[in-house]
Amino acid sequence: MRTDLKGKHLITTQDWSVQELESLFELAAELKQARKDGDATRVLDLKTLYMIFFDASTRTRNSFETGITQLGGHGIYLSPDKMQISHGEQAGDTAKVLSRYGEGIAIRHCAYGEGNAYLNAIAEHASVPVLNMQCDIYHPCQILADYLTIKEKFGETRGLKLGVAWTCAPDYLRPISVPQSLILMMPRFGIDVTLAYPPECKLMPQIEAKAKANAEAAGSKFEISHTFEDAFEDADVVIPKSWGPLLTTTDFEEGASIMRQYDTWVCDAERMALGKDHIIYMHPLPADRGREVTDEVIDGPQSVVFDEAENRLHVQKALMALTM
Ligand code: CP
Numbered sequence: 001m002r003t004d005l006k007g008k009h010l011i012t013t014q015d016w017s018v019q020e021l022e023s024l025f026e027l028a029a030e031l032k033q034a035r036k037d038g039d040a041t042r043v044l045d046l047k048t049l050y051m052i053f054f055d056a057s058t059r060t061r062n063s064f065e066t067g068i069t070q071l072g073g074h075g076i077y078l079s080p081d082k083m084q085i086s087h088g089e090q091a092g093d094t095a096k097v098l099s100r101y102g103e104g105i106a107i108r109h110c111a112y113g114e115g116n117a118y119l120n121a122i123a124e125h126a127s128v129p130v131l132n133m134q135c136d137i138y139h140p141c142q143i144l145a146d147y148l149t150i151k152e153k154f155g156e157t158r159g160l161k162l163g164v165a166w167t168c169a170p171d172y173l174r175p176i177s178v179p180q181s182l183i184l185m186m187p188r189f190g191i192d193v194t195l196a197y198p199p200e201c202k203l204m205p206q207i208e209a210k211a212k213a214n215a216e217a218a219g220s221k222f223e224i225s226h227t228f229e230d231a232f233e234d235a236d237v238v239i240p241k242s243w244g245p246l247l248t249t250t251d252f253e254e255g256a257s258i259m260r261q262y263d264t265w266v267c268d269a270e271r272m273a274l275g276k277d278h279i280i281y282m283h284p285l286p287a288d289r290g291r292e293v294t295d296e297v298i299d300g301p302q303s304v305v306f307d308e309a310e311n312r313l314h315v316q317k318a319l320m321a322l323t324m
Contacts, residue, residue, distance in 0.1 A: 012181070060134065095121075142284045162182070163237070228265045238279065
């Protein structure tokens with residue numbers, strides 16, 4: 001039975017029950033099969049999604065825009081510098097106006113300390129669903145695609161070990177939204193999570209506490225380590241990716257200097273060999289090749305990064321079809 005999710009926001013998967021998320025994965029698999037079979041899926045005929053991007057994107061923009069086209073609707077790409085947001089229009093006014101025209105508002109706003117607050121302000125005033133395309137705290141669509149990928153590769157997910165490891169890529173301070181969303185959702189599906197990061201790269205304490213509570217409630221494990229290899233040891237799945245030490249400093253030079261101290265935190269074949277024989281390598285992309293991961297690993301047989309990227313399309317189509 002499919003849950004009624006019409007009008008529901010997705011700011012974080014934490015606001016969705018496991019049953020609601022299961023409905024989404026079920027529909028994502030159906031839509032993926034329909035696309036493979038060449039069947040039409042025009043369930044959002046004449047519906048419009050507004051996509052406001054405060055930050056750059058390759059996967060998120062194109063998978064949302066392509067996705068709504070495949071569902072029979074239309075996606076409009078909006079950049080704040082071309083909107084009256086640039087002249088200070090309040091979030092509530094933007095939300096009310098766009099709600100009068102279309103059926104959904106999707107937002108990417110990753111500025112630390114600002115993005116999630118902006119999304120919530122839009123959601124408070126919108127009468128259509130607000131979909132988080134990544135903020136400073138959460139990246140739910142990425143984690144939905146990650147889970148679908150793991151489920152496709154392993155079938156049963158309960159009891160799998162997922163290693164989420166920080167990697168060193170000091171060219172800019174990436175958001176903490178991916179690791180935070182991973183540790184929140186994966187334990188709810190019975191996946192044991194080991195999170196490894198240098199002490200300066202800690203995540204928000206309330207998110208780590210929630211991840212622990214989620215794991216306890218689901219009978220899974222959530223552990224934190226400051227040793228890179230712990231994420232790989234006996235793992236079924238690893239997601240090694242970089243993020244900035246934003247809870248320590250938001251200053252780029254200081255943050256990059258901290259990160260450079262840990263330049264051995266690179267996913268390579270030696271680290272992958274610590275996992276189970278069937279270990280898979282995942283990364284939300286873009287990956288900083290040579291610093292976060294060796295070409296041998298990301299281009300090798302254990303890597304499923306392009307299946308993962310493709311699944312953004314399928315989970316987001318399900319998300320739009322269910323909520324809009
Ligand atoms: N993984 C991800 O969100 O990719 P983009 O930044 O290209 O959208």
